[in-house]
Amino acid sequence: MEPATIITAATAIAVGLILAAAGLGSALAWGIISSKTLEGISRQPEMRPQLLTNTFLFGGLMESFPFIVLALSLWFIIANPFLG
Incomplete structure (x- = not known):
């Protein structure tokens, strides 16, 4: 097999594992x-509005990580730096 084929296959497997993780x-x-x-x-019901606000804030920050990983994975697939 050609080295480019091996590199492309290894990149595809690595991207799949990265996205799964x-x-x-x-x-x-x-x-x-x-x-x-x-x-x-449940411990402090009067803190419900503040807790929900913090939940959505931290949830939104946490959700940005998979999108950053997706962008990095697309970069590996579209413009593979290992083939250059």
């Missing part, structure tokens, strides 16, 4: 954020 990490983080918010609301 980012998705799994995002799902786990949402679960932790949600469980801690519900735990805080």
Whole structure:
């Protein structure tokens, strides 16, 4: 096989693993954020508005990570720096 074919195949596998890890990490983080918010609301119901505001703020920040990883993965697929 040609080296370019091997590099392209290895890049495709690596991108798949990277995207899977980012998705799994995002799902786990949402679960932790949600469980801690519900735990805080159950302990202090009067703090509900502040806790929900913080939940959506941190959730939005946490969701930016998979999008950054997606952009990096697309860069590896479209303009593969290892083929140059």
